[in-house]
Amino acid sequence: MNHTNAAQDILLRKDQDGVVYLTLNRPDKFNTLSETMLTALQSELETIACDAAVRCVVVAANGRGFCAGHDLKEMHSNPDKAYYQALFSRCSRVMLGLVELPVPVIAKVHGMATAAGCQLVASCDLAIASRSASFAVSGINAGLFCSTPAVALSRCVSPKRAFSMLVSGDFIDADTALDWGLVSDVCEAIELDAAVDKQVAKILSKSPAAVRYGKSMFHAQRQMSMADAYDYAGSIMADNMMHADAQEGVDAFLNKRQPVWQAPGH
Structure with a gap:
């Protein structure tokens, strides 16, 4: 069964054998977490949380990368503190929603995951990444410390490594992300689908x-x-x-x- 979100299919949903696949579908913008995207994600998470038939959730993305974080163009066009507080609060609710879902959530990561996109990976219970994936909390390069991404990142990665990423804005590769605890598994790009399917099957085999x-x-x-x-x-x-x-x-x-x-x- 397939569902599409009302927001011009910005978030795609597929249900199969108790698994919900949510796919960020803004490939021309590197799947940035716009207001519309965050609203769509929150709506789906609230629906999934009430569905006793769901066994697992997979968060994936279309295009060349997983997620480039917040939509900076949208943020730049709304220079208002109350707007920013509301935006970051909405994003935080989405990240907490992933943690609070009663079933495991797997991030299926390819390409880059930066800033709030890296936060999205860190907020999932498991993350399986293509070896070509890369990760950063690079807001510092634009004069903005990634404070809200730091909350999720610092719960996956040791404090000094997390702070190093946050204060430098440097990218780390998938193997480093695995070593540091940001992702749970790394595979070749051609094997990513199979690796996710294998993890899903393990979850579905349990009580x-x-x-x-x-x-x-x-x-x-x-x-x-x-x-x-x-x-x-x-x-x-x-x-x-x-x-x-x-x-x-x-x-x-x-x-x-x-x-x-x-x-x-x-």
């Missing part, structure tokens, strides 16, 4: 309930003290153990058979 328990727990505990995180994780794990899928999974393991998971939403 839908367990994946949802895990996604919410993983991000929540990162903001807690270690003691609080253990208390919270123990409570979530106990809830998970009471779910029929955990009982089925343990029984299947003990009896050396393949488990049969409940359908999503149960």
Whole structure:
């Protein structure tokens, strides 16, 4: 099933076997996060969050690059502090929406991902990049420190490496991004589709309930003290153990058979 967004197909959606594929479709502008693009993304994320049948989300892009960040031309034509605050707030809601989705989100990255585009990659749970991909938070080159991208970046990359990227504006290549923790896997461009499909298949092979328990727990505990995180994780794990899928999974393991998971939403 295919859906297209009302905003002149600026964001494409395809649903297949419990997976939602969202494709940034502004290739002539390197898929910049214009107001329209951000609105379209937020709308889709809100819809996906309420859909118990969704198992995974893949964020991809058309054209030569993944995403060049905010639309600087649009920003330059609106020199108003209230406008900028509203724009960055809208972008932050989109990034938080990715983190707060109850299912894993995979960024499928080719070409360049810069500034808020790099933030988009960092906000996804997993990121699989073509070896030719490159990453930067280069606002500093235009006199603008990438403050909001820094929030997501500094939660993936060590503080000194993140700050080095932010204060220099330098690009890093895909292998460096993998080494630093910004992406989870790198492959040749010709293998990108297959690599994403393989990761999606792994997620779909697991218990839908367990994946949802895990996604919410993983991000929540990162903001807690270690003691609080253990208390919270123990409570979530106990809830998970009471779910029929955990009982089925343990029984299947003990009896050396393949488990049969409940359908999503149960």
